[in-house]
Amino acid sequence: MTGAARLLDIAVHPVPEGADGPDPEAFLAAARRVREAGGRPRALYLVPDFANPSGKSMTVAARERLLRVAAEADLLILEDDPYGFFVRAGSARPTLKSMDRDRRVLHLGSFAKTALPGARVGYVVADQEVVGPGDRRSLLADELSKIKSMTTVNTSAVAQAVIGGLLVECDCRLRAANAEAIASYGTSLATLLGELERHFPEDRRRELGVRWNEPTGGFFLVVDVPFAADAKALEHSARAFGVLWTPMGDFYAGGGGEHQLRLSCSSPAPDRIVEGVRRLARFIEAAALEAAGPA
Incomplete structure (x- = not known):
């Protein structure tokens, strides 16, 4: 638009x-x-x-x-x-x-x-x-x-x-x-939310500074992270962890979304979503700890 x-x-x-x-x-x-x-x-x-x-x-x-x-x-x-x-x-x-x-x-x-x-x-x-x-x-x-x-x-x-x-x-x-598609997309989104919860239980996400919204439908959600979720981070995520996401900064007309990433579950099957979130969790953990600096 x-x-x-x-x-x-x-x-x-x-x-x-x-x-x-x-x-x-x-x-x-x-x-x-x-x-x-x-x-x-x-x-x-x-x-x-x-x-x-x-x-x-x-x-x-x-x-x-x-x-x-x-x-x-x-x-x-x-x-x-x-x-x-x-x-x-x-x-x-x-x-x-x-x-x-x-x-x-x-x-x-x-x-x-x-x-x-x-x-x-x-x-x-x-x-x-x-x-x-x-x-x-x-x-x-x-x-x-x-x-x-x-x-x-x-x-x-x-x-x-x-x-x-x-x-x-x-x-x-x-x-x-679209009854079949509605059910399929619903399963995919539920899988995505469930896997995020499994890899980032409440105590861990509070410790890391990670959170996300829980849409009641559609294909998308946003994860807040404690590091810059930019093109450089995306390239590292793809090369080192084999998982893609979208920097939210790309969606802002006047700046914003620098510490957010968008996940989409419209295409992958549930088993691919499970594996994708596993890789994403490893990336987020590593990037969050690096952003936090020495203990």
């Missing part, structure tokens, strides 16, 4: 996440700062469920407050929801679009996670009214469709047909169609 904004010369103002993901009050404060500086904030972009990279999700109360914030600050909400289906514990939370009574939410979805990654087919729910020259009125979804056809000459007809066939087969019920 930030890359697309740069191409279109649209200014982006980063907003930090809270403990439960995007914080409505932080969005409101950011909009006010931009306006006070002479800018015109138009929209806020967020991933409300199991966000990449943090794995965090917004509570229902926070979603309700965010909709009120959007109305107060006169903002549209770009709700990107590629991971919402993959709930590990509890039930799925309502999308912001399903709670929207003021037509402020554009809901962005993708079949890449729920059907076929290679198809690269997505969708948008945009029922906002657009008023054009001569008071011509249309829906934003229709205007976006026109722009899409002009800029990309449409998405592959074969890819669309594949996704269309899948939707017909599952009676357009993607949650049912």
